[in-house]
Amino acid sequence: DADVTQTPRNRITKTGKRIMLECSQTKGHDRMYWYRQDPGLGLRLIYYSFDVKDINKGEISDGYSVSRQAQAKFSLSLESAIPNQTALYFCATSDSPGTSGRDTQYFGPGTRLTVL
Amino acid sequence: AQSVTQPDIHITVSEGASLELRCNYSYGATPYLFWYVQSPGQGLQLLLKYFSGDTLVQGIKGFEAEFKRSQSSFNLRKPSVHWSDAAEYFCAVVERGSYIPTFGRGTSLIVHP
Numbered sequence: 384d385a386d387v388t389q390t391p392r393n394r395i396t397k398t399g400k401r402i403m404l405e406c407s408q409t410k411g412h413d414r415m416y417w418y419r420q421d422p423g424l425g426l427r428l429i430y431y432s433f434d435v436k437d438i439n440k441g442e443i444s445d446g447y448s449v450s451r452q453a454q455a456k457f458s459l460s461l462e463s464a465i466p467n468q469t470a471l472y473f474c475a476t477s478d479s480p481g482t483s484g485r486d487t488q489y490f491g492p493g494t495r496l497t498v499l
Numbered sequence: 500a501q502s503v504t505q506p507d508i509h510i511t512v513s514e515g516a517s518l519e520l521r522c523n524y525s526y527g528a529t530p531y532l533f534w535y536v537q538s539p540g541q542g543l544q545l546l547l548k549y550f551s552g553d554t555l556v557q558g559i560k561g562f563e564a565e566f567k568r569s570q571s572s573f574n575l576r577k578p579s580v581h582w583s584d585a586a587e588y589f590c591a592v593v594e595r596g597s598y599i600p601t602f603g604r605g606t607s608l609i610v611h612p
Contacts, residue, residue: 387542414598423508425589425604426543433598441599473542484531484593485550488600490542 386410387491389474395497402461404494406474414479414486415457417441417449420471420493429472432457433479464498471495501526503592505603512580513611520575520606522590530592532573533600534564537587546588549573560584585610 387408396402406415413434418426428441430449438449446468450458461468472494477486504523512518524530531550535543547558554566564575575588590603 423604426602428599431599475542483598484595485548486593486598486600487533487545487548488535488543488591490544492540492542 387474387476387489389472389491389494391494392492393495395499396464397499398465400464400498402464402496404459404472404474404496406457406459406491408455408457408474408476408489408491410476410478410489411454412476412478412489413454414477415451416475416477416488417447417457417459418473418475419443419468420473426473429459461496461498464496466498469496469498501594501601503590503601503603505588505590505606507606508604509607509609511609511611514582515579518575518577518580518584518608520588520590520608522573522575522603524571524573524590524592526571526592526594528595529566529568530594532564532566533591533593534558534562534573534575535589535591535602536560537589537605539586543589546575580608580610582610582612584608 390405416431417429432451448460474491475488477488502525533548534546537543549566587605589605591600593600
């Protein structure tokens with residue numbers, strides 16, 4: 384079984400709809416992240432959480448919100464989807480060795496979201 | 500401004516040929532350096548990483564990378580490419596003292612038979 388799972392894997396929705404993307408992990412990691420990937424732009428960080436009570440905005444958080452329901456679960460919501468939120472969304476976790484910044488990121492398979 | 504650059508959007512090689520993917524960074528101090536690979540339809544997977552010490556690091560799938568401080572580069576290499584190496588490759592950096600990676604825009608590798 385995959386260590387980091389994302390549901391749904393594909394979603395087509397309409398402008399103005401509320402959408403939730405879910406991420407679950409069995410790696411036991413405290414740190415979780417949400418990224419979006421657009422062609423030619425690489426990965427950009429939306430939100431990250433270093434434990435259940437810690438939520439931080441990333442580079443492109445406008446139009447998104449998150450919820451860390453448990454150590455293993457981190458959900459991303461689009462309150463009112465718009466077409467330019469069409470992208471591939473990745474959830475990731477990371478281990479947290481003693482020295483900051485040395486984390487390896489472990490990615491889920493991604494959710495392809497299309498907003499019409 | 501701090502940045503990570505992958506100059507090549509696409510690279511095409513023949514199977515069996517050697518490969519070098521470029522990554523340059525612009526940070527005050529040498530950041531932590533990573534290469535990830537994204538196979539079609541999958542998430543990213545770590546290939547290798549560099550923190551300090553020996554400037555040539557070995558990774559999985561036969562990849563290696565060399566850190567060159569003078570050139571602010573961390574280029575990924577493989578001596579003989581296999582068709583299964585066709586994927587998107589991302590360089591990532593983490594500024595020392597930070598926890599958050601910055602990813603390059605990626606290089607798409609196409610392998611011809």
